[in-house]
Amino acid sequence: MxxxxxxxxxxxxxxxxxxxxxxxxxxxxxxxxxxxxxxxxxxxxxxxxxxxxxxxxxxxxxxxxxxxxxxxxxxxxxxxxxxxxxxxxxxxxxxxxxxxxxxxxxxxxTGFSPPVSLIISPSRAQHFTSVSLSVRCEDQNNSDRWTVRRYTDSWRLLEGCSSVWGSQTGSTCTINSTSISDTGVYWCQSESGETSQSVNITVHSDVILESPVHPVTEGDTLTLRCLYKNTSPLILTADFYKNGSLIQNQTTEMIISNVSNSHEGFYYCKHPERGESPKSWISVRGVSNESCLSHSESQISLLHTLSSVLAVCPYLLATVILIFKCCRMRGKTSDRLLISNIHSEGE
Missing domain, CATH: 2.60.40.10 (Immunoglobulins)
Known part of the structure; x- marks a missing residue:
């Protein structure tokens, strides 16, 4: 049945x-x-x-x-x-x-200290369609043991640089003609599993926001521009938004000096006729521990020097006083001898 x-x-x-x-x-x-x-x-x-x-x-x-x-x-x-x-x-x-x-x-x-850096050319987080894009892995030894990998929003798959979407030469992956499907997360990876920090790349057809690829360091200056494809000049006036709120209008670029953590957020630009760009997350990182350590070491070194000088000062002061007294005593002795000689000659 x-x-x-x-x-x-x-x-x-x-x-x-x-x-x-x-x-x-x-x-x-x-x-x-x-x-x-x-x-x-x-x-x-x-x-x-x-x-x-x-x-x-x-x-x-x-x-x-x-x-x-x-x-x-x-x-x-x-x-x-x-x-x-x-x-x-x-x-x-x-x-x-x-x-x-x-x-x-x-x-x-990722590791605590990634041994390799991911370099994007042109150096920005958003890119136009149908242009060339280079993603390069760079370490101190200029070795070729790194492969560019990505996870795209369209395919939702983990991919290595291949003829399907790019071409790898050494540690550089080149996309000859970008498309919206190239939007995703990119990073460098070795066969042993070492990785670089990841970078978000967005590909859009008309309007893009020129923003930094990597996090901005506290205290630095952040410059944002709105770019338009197939126009001259490339940079035109636009409104700039952060987390959906208008923060600057009708300007060719937005400059934020002395960046702090409060400036983190999603930014985009908008033109009344050509539309708006995708959103990019601007991340802010603190001053590196190495810089802080170097600054602290400099301060400690200065304090040690001042302490040493202050410790030696009493002895220096005492020495100067003794030398001064000796000179005065010698001067008085010389004066007495001179007066004595004068009296002797007069007699």
Missing amino acids: LLVSHFSILDIPQAVLRVSPQRWLTEGDAVTLICEVNGSSIGWTFSWYTVTVSDNRYYHLLPDRSKGTGGNYTVSSAALKHTGVYVCRAEKGKPTIYTWYSNTQLVRV
């Missing part, structure tokens, strides 16, 4: 994946992947996967703690190797009901 199932494709539940507390990690941080079905994990058994495009198998089951109840996958101490794109899937019952694969979540882990 043929059994007909009334379970349609529309009835397949959807798994939802989220990351806590954040997706951008430093080595040693803790991170938890949380998988839920209809807002709950009760009664479901979960599987965890990484997603790549290196071969035809896009989903790779995690070998450790790959299944379990509770819907949580926790890494207590993140390492460089944990950088990747993750998805989850759930199942329950007999016969088994499977969910769809969940949404993807990118988890990025």
Whole structure:
């Protein structure tokens, strides 16, 4: 007898994946992947996967703690190797009901002192479509052991620089003709898992905001411009916004001197006829520990010098007084001898 199932494709539940507390990690941080079905994990058994495009198998089951109840996958101490794109899937019952694969979540882990820098040319966070874009990995040894990797908003996959979207020469990846699908997160990575800090790149067709690629250091000057494709001049007057609020209107550039943490936020520009640019997050970092240490060491050195001088001063003062007294005594003795000689000659 043929059994007909009334379970349609529309009835397949959807798994939802989220990351806590954040997706951008430093080595040693803790991170938890949380998988839920209809807002709950009760009664479901979960599987965890990484997603790549290196071969035809896009989903790779995690070998450790790959299944379990509770819907949580926790890494207590993140390492460089944990950088990747993750998805989850759930199942329950007999016969088994499977969910769809969940949404993807990118988890990025960097070291305390990244050994390599990511250089973007042109040096800005937003770029026009149909232009050339260069992404270069640069370390102190000028080595070629780095590969540019990215996670794009369109494909939601972790990709290395390849002929599909770019061409790698040494440690430089070149996109000959950018498209909106190139929008995403870019970084450098070695075979051993070392990584650079990540950079958000946005590609847009008409209006873009010229903003810095990397975080701005406290105390520096931040300059923002609104750029328009296929116009002359390239920079025109526009309104500038932060977190949705107008902060400066009808100007060719916005300059913020002495940047502080209060200036962090999402910025964009808007032209009344040509439209508005995408939003870019401007991040502000404090003065490096090395600079603070150097400044502290200079102050300590100065204090040591002053202390030494002050410690020696009493002895110097006493020496000067003794020399002065000796000179006066010698002067008086000489005067007495001179007077004595005069009296002797007079007699």
